[in-house]
Amino acid sequence: MSLTHTAVTTPAELESCGRQDHPDCGIRDVLDRIGDKWSVLVIVELAGGPRRFRNLQRAVEGISQRMLTLTVRRLERDGLVLRTVYPTVPAQVDYRLTETGAGLTHLVKALADWSLAHRAVIAEARHAYDLQHPENEIR
Structure with a gap:
């Protein structure tokens, strides 16, 4: 993976579960996302209302541009965050929590x-x- 890689990776099958219909599979998958340090901090920030990318980056201390991009894309993929692009020049984008x-x-x-x-x-x-x-x- 390159340093600028920001695609959301999707495993072909849930490797840790063996069977996708096993009840623990969904729990592990969701907890992996929600338990992620950056996801928690982004969700806490977005709880206060919609944020533009740079405002979100400034609010989440220590997060890099690449990690914030990955985090919001993953949260968007999981249906937790809505990304809205406004037709302006330059384009403006904001992120907000979905109902979920x-x-x-x-x-x-x-x-x-x-x-x-x-x-x-x-x-x-x-x-x-x-x-x-x-x-x-342990450090």
């Missing part, structure tokens, strides 16, 4: 709030673990 995507916002926001509330406790636990297990230090 908006249904996720309270869950994703709760996860983001929990993360913020517990980040110090988690950092302390990681530090204590690393001191006790220097051979297993």
